[in-house]
Amino acid sequence: MIVSESILRAFTQNIFLAMGCSQEHAVLAADVLLLSDLRGIDSHGVARLTGYVRLWEKQRINATPNIKIVHETPTTATVDGDGGLGLVVAPFAMQIAIKKAEKYGSGWVSVRNSNHFGIAGYHGLMAVEKDMIGFAMTNASPLVAPTFSNERLLGTNPMCYAFPAGKYPPVIVDMATSAAANGKLEIAQRLGKQVPEGWIQDEQGNYTTDPHALKTSGSLLPLGSDREHGSHKGFGLSATVDILSAVLSGANYGPWVPPFVAFLDPPNDPVGKGIGHFLGAMRVDGFRPVDEFKSHLDNWIERFKSASTINPDQKVIIPGEPELEAHADRLKNGIPLVDAVANDLNDLAKKLGVEALK
Amino acid sequence: MIVSESILRAFTQNIFLAMGCSQEHAVLAADVLLLSDLRGIDSHGVARLTGYVRLWEKQRINATPNIKIVHETPTTATVDGDGGLGLVVAPFAMQIAIKKAEKYGSGWVSVRNSNHFGIAGYHGLMAVEKDMIGFAMTNASPLVAPTFSNERLLGTNPMCYAFPAGKYPPVIVDMATSAAANGKLEIAQRLGKQVPEGWIQDEQGNYTTDPHALKTSGSLLPLGSDREHGSHKGFGLSATVDILSAVLSGANYGPWVPPFVAFLDPPNDPVGKGIGHFLGAMRVDGFRPVDEFKSHLDNWIERFKSASTINPDQKVIIPGEPELEAHADRLKNGIPLVDAVANDLNDLAKKLGVEALK
Numbered sequence: 001m002i003v004s005e006s007i008l009r010a011f012t013q014n015i016f017l018a019m020g021c022s023q024e025h026a027v028l029a030a031d032v033l034l035l036s037d038l039r040g041i042d043s044h045g046v047a048r049l050t051g052y053v054r055l056w057e058k059q060r061i062n063a064t065p066n067i068k069i070v071h072e073t074p075t076t077a078t079v080d081g082d083g084g085l086g087l088v089v090a091p092f093a094m095q096i097a098i099k100k101a102e103k104y105g106s107g108w109v110s111v112r113n114s115n116h117f118g119i120a121g122y123h124g125l126m127a128v129e130k131d132m133i134g135f136a137m138t139n140a141s142p143l144v145a146p147t148f149s150n151e152r153l154l155g156t157n158p159m160c161y162a163f164p165a166g167k168y169p170p171v172i173v174d175m176a177t178s179a180a181a182n183g184k185l186e187i188a189q190r191l192g193k194q195v196p197e198g199w200i201q202d203e204q205g206n207y208t209t210d211p212h213a214l215k216t217s218g219s220l221l222p223l224g225s226d227r228e229h230g231s232h233k234g235f236g237l238s239a240t241v242d243i244l245s246a247v248l249s250g251a252n253y254g255p256w257v258p259p260f261v262a263f264l265d266p267p268n269d270p271v272g273k274g275i276g277h278f279l280g281a282m283r284v285d286g287f288r289p290v291d292e293f294k295s296h297l298d299n300w301i302e303r304f305k306s307a308s309t310i311n312p313d314q315k316v317i318i319p320g321e322p323e324l325e326a327h328a329d330r331l332k333n334g335i336p337l338v339d340a341v342a343n344d345l346n347d348l349a350k351k352l353g354v355e356a357l358k
Numbered sequence: 359m360i361v362s363e364s365i366l367r368a369f370t371q372n373i374f375l376a377m378g379c380s381q382e383h384a385v386l387a388a389d390v391l392l393l394s395d396l397r398g399i400d401s402h403g404v405a406r407l408t409g410y411v412r413l414w415e416k417q418r419i420n421a422t423p424n425i426k427i428v429h430e431t432p433t434t435a436t437v438d439g440d441g442g443l444g445l446v447v448a449p450f451a452m453q454i455a456i457k458k459a460e461k462y463g464s465g466w467v468s469v470r471n472s473n474h475f476g477i478a479g480y481h482g483l484m485a486v487e488k489d490m491i492g493f494a495m496t497n498a499s500p501l502v503a504p505t506f507s508n509e510r511l512l513g514t515n516p517m518c519y520a521f522p523a524g525k526y527p528p529v530i531v532d533m534a535t536s537a538a539a540n541g542k543l544e545i546a547q548r549l550g551k552q553v554p555e556g557w558i559q560d561e562q563g564n565y566t567t568d569p570h571a572l573k574t575s576g577s578l579l580p581l582g583s584d585r586e587h588g589s590h591k592g593f594g595l596s597a598t599v600d601i602l603s604a605v606l607s608g609a610n611y612g613p614w615v616p617p618f619v620a621f622l623d624p625p626n627d628p629v630g631k632g633i634g635h636f637l638g639a640m641r642v643d644g645f646r647p648v649d650e651f652k653s654h655l656d657n658w659i660e661r662f663k664s665a666s667t668i669n670p671d672q673k674v675i676i677p678g679e680p681e682l683e684a685h686a687d688r689l690k691n692g693i694p695l696v697d698a699v700a701n702d703l704n705d706l707a708k709k710l711g712v713e714a715l716k
Contacts (some may be wrong), residue, residue: 008621073503074462106434108644133606146662148667149665149666149668150668161601163601176591180588199587209624229554234675238661239677243658271657288606293606294604297601303511307503310563312509
């Protein structure tokens with residue numbers, strides 16, 4: 001099924017409204033999910049809608065949260081998301097970071113008691129639109145084993161760094177700190193394909209190419225895959241995300257992070273509240289005039305785009321470029337939904353009394 | 359040769375004094391190099407001393423720099439290092455970040471017109487000593503090819519995140535954003551050993567295990583090694599370091615970064631001044647009380663240290679732990695110098711009229 005952006009957006013808003021979200025929150029949450037679908041990151045868009053609803057049904061997502069600042073300095077804050085949708089809590093926190101940056105040059109917000117916040121890039125882009133550099137990260141359900149371990153202690157813990165350019169689109173680094181994101185495994189599972197060595201290990205810590213190995217106590221590997229190729233660096237990055245998002249805010253960290261899937265219960269010995277995010281914004285003109293920065297970033301982009309490549313048909317890809325191409329294409333031609341997702345969404349619509357997708 | 363910390367420190371200070379550095383700068387620069395040797399990171403310590411001197415001889419390092427702030431907001435600043443030693447310029451910049459954080463919660467400094475700053479961890483630790491979270495990164499001579507390219511366009515561009523713990527030592531993530539740091543290649547070269555596939559490629563972009571391949575137009579690979587294992591993420595991290603350190607400050611970036619080795623001339627079409635760094639500090643108590651943060655970070659460390667491991671003899675390593683063990687050992691037992699380094703240092707001593715190491 002191919003659905004236009006506007007129809008899918010209205011549908012998604014209606015689902016959030018049916019959950020009891022305010023109009024403002026429903027519009028915002030749908031905006032975050034839609035940007036993911038538009039950018040071609042299918043794993044983080046409306047495909048997750050049923051997941052959010054199931055957590056709400058289990059009372060693990062609060063549709064009417066009282067999101068508030070619980071600790072603050074001129075440029076730092078801790079936000080309690082009151083168990084709300086991360087899709088709403090994270091933009092709230094990023095707005096605080098942006099306001100602090102407007103006044104003092106930079107702003108940094110650690111968030112507790114939240115839920116999955118969609119793509120990190122959405123929040124980074126909020127800063128970019130204000131000629132700021134955006135930072136966004138979140139911890140997540142434990143699926144990744146640290147180097148040398150066979151225990152799932154970390155999420156795929158993504159980090160995003162976003163920079164405004166001049167004549168080119170912004171540079172958006174938005175990456176899981178694991179060798180492969182869970183979404184890539186899900187695709188291989190659906191297609192019945194094997195995955196490359198270096199993405200997952202089985203319960204004993206042996207490499208496996210079976211994308212279902214996570215279901216039998218396997219684990220994802222940190223970026224770098226093994227010690228020799230720097231998996232301790234992927235572990236270090238993932239640890240950084242976990243500490244900034246959760247140890248700093250008072251959220252759950254490591255293996256205590258509540259699972260995103262509703263059929264798994266959260267640990268019964270929490271060390272904090274909900275999951276955690278970390279968001280930041282720095283004014284470019286806190287360092288040099290914006291036009292100077294943008295013209296040098298344009299020059300940087302041109303130099304990398306024109307780099308000599310191993311295969312002349314495969315140019316160097318600037319971070320964020322493929323997502324931008326998908327965005328333009330899907331705005332024009334609609335968003336493709338695989339049957340499983342389309343059926344899931346229409347089952348959901350029926351249950352919540354929302355008009356179905358056609 | 360094994361040299362005591364105090365003797366090697368005095369020797370290193372004397373070399374910097376002989377270059378014409380002030381007493382204060384010589385003490386500081388030696389402190390940065392010594393911490394590297396103490397922490398077991400031999401590639402970044404006194405082994406680099408002759409490299410700094412050669413650049414000074416070529417007038418590419420200014421021994422008496424007038425380091426100054428050229429742009430500022432309450433929590434951001436750009437520093438011009440006036441061509442000074444990065445070993446001096448970076449701590450100057452980190453002090454500014456710390457002062458801003460004391461007043462406003464956080465401080466961020468981008469640096470241009472500098473040189474190699476030693477280990478990133480030194481600068482991160484400066485913040486940790488003040489119960490702050492430290493950030494430190496730098497760009498470097500181009501040795502790394504972006505994903506799909508066979509051109510050396512990026513340095514090994516390290517990033518450091520440093521966190522103060524309570525009863526445990528601080529968590530220090532300090533990592534090159536390439537699959538392997540250049541220092542590891544140098545070790546393989548000295549020992550005449552091959553390196554693992556995934557560290558370097560030859561001029562045509564084929565994997566090679568020859569550690570000398572960098573000398574024949576080969577290139578280091580980003581963390582992740584190849585596209586399938588996430589090398590675009592290593593590239594994205596390296597790009598982030600390059601942009602924050604140089605596009606933001608007005609330093610040289612990408613292939614324009616001047617080489618650290620004096621026998622290679624800098625590009626004759628610079629896009630900025632010198633090399634760039636980016637340093638930051640955030641007060642922990644800008645987010646939650648320090649004792650709460652530290653006790654949760656201790657809990658985090660304990661949980662990861664006690665994780666189940668694949669090989670029961672190989673525990674999970676907390677980032678920064680091996681360096682701390684080396685530190686304790688070398689403070690007590692002295693710092694081992696391989697013959698090549700010891701001879702190099704004594705040749706240098708002779709040339710500069712400094713008392714030799716014995």
